[in-house]
Amino acid sequence: MLKEFRTLLPYYKTYAGRYAMGFLFLFITDAGQLYLPQLIRSVIDHISAGNVDLSLVGMKVLFMVGIAFLVAVGRFGWRYYIHGASRKIEKRLRARLFGHLLTLSPSFYGRISTGDLMARATGDMHHVRMASGMGFVALFDGLFMTLFIIAIIVFQFPQLALIVLAPFPLITLQVLGIGRFLGRLFKAVQEGYASLSSHVQEALSGILVLKAFVREDSNLKVFSGKNEDYKHRNLALVRLWGFAFPMIHFLGGIVTLLLLRFGGMSVLEGGMSPGDFVAAMSYLAMLIWPMLGMGFTVNMLERGGASLARINAILREEPEIRSPEEGVCCPQAGPIEVRDLSFTYPGSRVPALRNVSFTVRPGQTLGILGRTGSGKSTLIRLLPRLLDTPPGTVFISGRDVREYELSSLRSSFGIVPQETFLFSSTLSDNIAFGVDDAPREAVEAAAEASTISRDIRLFPHGYETEVGERGITLSGGQKQRIAISRALLTKPEILVFDDALASVDTSTEESILEGFIDLRRGKTNILISHRVSTLKFADHIIVLEEGAIVQAGTHEELIAREGFYAEIANLQRLEEEESA
Numbered sequence: 001m002l003k004e005f006r007t008l009l010p011y012y013k014t015y016a017g018r019y020a021m022g023f024l025f026l027f028i029t030d031a032g033q034l035y036l037p038q039l040i041r042s043v044i045d046h047i048s049a050g051n052v053d054l055s056l057v058g059m060k061v062l063f064m065v066g067i068a069f070l071v072a073v074g075r076f077g078w079r080y081y082i083h084g085a086s087r088k089i090e091k092r093l094r095a096r097l098f099g100h101l102l103t104l105s106p107s108f109y110g111r112i113s114t115g116d117l118m119a120r121a122t123g124d125m126h127h128v129r130m131a132s133g134m135g136f137v138a139l140f141d142g143l144f145m146t147l148f149i150i151a152i153i154v155f156q157f158p159q160l161a162l163i164v165l166a167p168f169p170l171i172t173l174q175v176l177g178i179g180r181f182l183g184r185l186f187k188a189v190q191e192g193y194a195s196l197s198s199h200v201q202e203a204l205s206g207i208l209v210l211k212a213f214v215r216e217d218s219n220l221k222v223f224s225g226k227n228e229d230y231k232h233r234n235l236a237l238v239r240l241w242g243f244a245f246p247m248i249h250f251l252g253g254i255v256t257l258l259l260l261r262f263g264g265m266s267v268l269e270g271g272m273s274p275g276d277f278v279a280a281m282s283y284l285a286m287l288i289w290p291m292l293g294m295g296f297t298v299n300m301l302e303r304g305g306a307s308l309a310r311i312n313a314i315l316r317e318e319p320e321i322r323s324p325e326e327g328v329c330c331p332q333a334g335p336i337e338v339r340d341l342s343f344t345y346p347g348s349r350v351p352a353l354r355n356v357s358f359t360v361r362p363g364q365t366l367g368i369l370g371r372t373g374s375g376k377s378t379l380i381r382l383l384p385r386l387l388d389t390p391p392g393t394v395f396i397s398g399r400d401v402r403e404y405e406l407s408s409l410r411s412s413f414g415i416v417p418q419e420t421f422l423f424s425s426t427l428s429d430n431i432a433f434g435v436d437d438a439p440r441e442a443v444e445a446a447a448e449a450s451t452i453s454r455d456i457r458l459f460p461h462g463y464e465t466e467v468g469e470r471g472i473t474l475s476g477g478q479k480q481r482i483a484i485s486r487a488l489l490t491k492p493e494i495l496v497f498d499d500a501l502a503s504v505d506t507s508t509e510e511s512i513l514e515g516f517i518d519l520r521r522g523k524t525n526i527l528i529s530h531r532v533s534t535l536k537f538a539d540h541i542i543v544l545e546e547g548a549i550v551q552a553g554t555h556e557e558l559i560a561r562e563g564f565y566a567e568i569a570n571l572q573r574l575e576e577e578e579s580a
């Protein structure tokens with residue numbers, strides 16, 4: 001468990017000063033607490049001796065108030081420094097985790113659910129903070145107080161030492177024994193939490209589908225199962241903790257009884273003064289806390305270790321697609337060559353692409369047609385290395401895409417994906433997403449080009465209208481046109497439409513494409529579509545079937561030839577004639 005904390009060593013070093021200050025204040029608090037029974041003892045002995053000197057008692061009481069004040073200042077001080085350090089560490093670790101998540105390849109997100117990641121970034125992070133804050137305090141406090149109280153008891157009340165210290169080995173064994181179980185149970189609780197939050201996250205993201213299929217009740221049932229499971233996992237923890245905690249109290253209670261019996265007798269027989277007795281009782285009461293503190297320490301460190309293990313598992317994930325050590329910057333306007341490209345998804349037995357070869361000259365528009373699942377999206381994801389492009393298969397301006405610095409390669413592309421994602425922000429922010437500080441005129445020009453500007457004018461706050469969870473809901477076609485504007489605004493060397501006009505009607509499609517061809521003159525474009533009405537704007541078209549190119553040519557050439565393209569063109573012409 002402790003090895004998991006290695007991740008935090010650099011942060012502990014950074015905040016070593018804060019921890020040192022915190023422990024200094026903790027030392028002041030503990031020293032003050034340890035000294036108070038000595039003062040009480042001397043006041044009681046003074047009074048019980050019968051020679052009451054009120055000014056002396058008053059002085060000692062004043063001194064006690066002073067020490068109590070020091071203890072209060074000490075408590076503020078350690079909280080300020082140690083909790084402060086643990087909050088700063090939590091912030092840094094969270095930033096590191098989020099930064100790391102952004103570097104991971106899309107395939108990673110196919111393996112792990114968003115809810116699980118959220119649980120690691122929130123619940124687990126909380127336990128790591130607790131371990132680095134209260135966990136350390138309990139550890140220091142437990143060790144310091146235990147050692148000093150034992151020393152004081154052995155030196156000042158040797159006749160009581162055996163009674164007070166006898167149950168210690170038992171308590172230590174108990175605390176260490178349950179520590180191992182606790183770690184396992186905490187891990188199970190965190191996993192239960194991750195599964196529960198994954199379920200809630202998915203249900204809420206897919207709420208429309210859930211309602212459309214009237215699956216509220218069955219979903220609630222699954223949720224209740226997970227909720228119940230989470231409760232059970234927590235209760236297992238509560239049972240173990242609930243057993244251990246009172247056991248320590250019970251052992252402490254027995255020692256108090258023994259102390260009352262033997263200490264009381266000793267006072268009556270004159271072996272101990274009443275002040276000694278009261279002081280011994282105070283130290284015993286104080287000893288209970290470090291004993292429990294040991295339990296707390298184990299509890300919090302185990303919890304923190306289990307959570308840190310879950311965070312470390314993510315931090316250890318390596319991005320599958322990396323930028324080369326000395327990557328070449330910025331692909332220049334040049335041809336895109338795909339040479340004998342075959343690709344099989346990891347874990348799949350069927351290749352998604354087979355021996356695909358083609359060239360798109362700069363300034364050309366390539367059209368891609370293919371049945372669903374024929375490999376179109378896979379092909380365009382391989383061009384900017386959104387998937388791990390095999391070496392020697394994709395070249396831009398004569399250079400293998402694997403030689404380019406990754407971010408410069410990707411920024412030369414503008415991709416309008418099949419499924420549009422809009423952020424919970426304004427329309428203007430969504431359009432300007434790919435460009436820092438885009439001027440308003442550029443945003444409006446991009447909106448004009450995709451024809452979404454007409455709709456925006458009708459929205460209550462125009463470009464400042466909020467979309468997504470906090471604002472209006474857009475139609476599928478409106479979302480697609482926002483995504484088109486977003487890609488156009490970045491003025492990419494290569495623009496890809498992955499079936500990006502599927503949700504707009506044919507007349508809107510036509511006006512978008514006419515404006516688009518004009519705007520993109522001299523730049524390279526790739527249009528994936530199921531519609532021949534889109535593909536006819538392309539200079540060259542390839543037809544994919546089961547991952548292989550089965551036809552290639554211009555619109556006119558393909559129409560004139562027998563094959564899938566001509567079949568689709570005919571079907572769509574008939575459909576248009578029927579609906580006309």
Ligand SMILES: Nc1ncnc2c1ncn2[C@@H]1O[C@H](COP(=O)(O)OP(=O)(O)OP(=O)(O)O)[C@@H](O)[C@H]1O
Binds near residue numbers: 345371374377418
């Ligand atoms: N992440 C993945 N892991 C494994 N197989 C995948 C993955 N993504 C796609 N595939 C498979 O690869 C093949 C090609 O998929 P792809 O998404 O490229 O098809 P497409 O032509 O774009 O289809 P559509 O027109 O329906 O979007 C399909 O058989 C699909 O099941």
